[in-house]
Amino acid sequence: MSRTYKTRARPARDARRVTDNDEPVRFETKIAFLLRDDLAAWQRINATAFLASGIAAAASELIGEPYEDADGTRYLPMFRQPTMVFEGDKDDLTAVHDRALRRGMAVAVFTGDLFTTGNDRDNRAAVRAVPRDHLDLVAIAVHGPRNGVDKVMKGTRKHP
Incomplete structure (x- = not known):
């Protein structure tokens, strides 16, 4: 009588995070940010923070559990899956914007006008004032x- 032995399946390359029971966590979705390559560092950071809040607000299932250190100090939860940050020129942003909308993806935008406004109401008005194909x-x-x-x-390309 012969026996068949099966080897344990290897986790996928992108399953770097493991749960408490060491089962690989696989993500079916991805979050990506694209920043224009001619922005000042503070503008890149500012825009990324605002865009992240939009993705988080629209998809609460993307938020993991709260963090806690060894002393029991609790911290806010964050995205439960990796996020990627890319950079490109104005044409890249236009193309990505168009492709994402055609695919029906969740999209958050940050326009140049938002660097001059001071609140959410004015931010929304600045975007609403410009047709989609003319957004900066x-x-x-x-x-x-x-x-x-x-x-x-x-x-x-990946942001440096």
């Missing part, structure tokens, strides 16, 4: 299926 996009965030986000971001 300086940053964009997308959330969607992992392979779809990869296709939408094609042609951009």
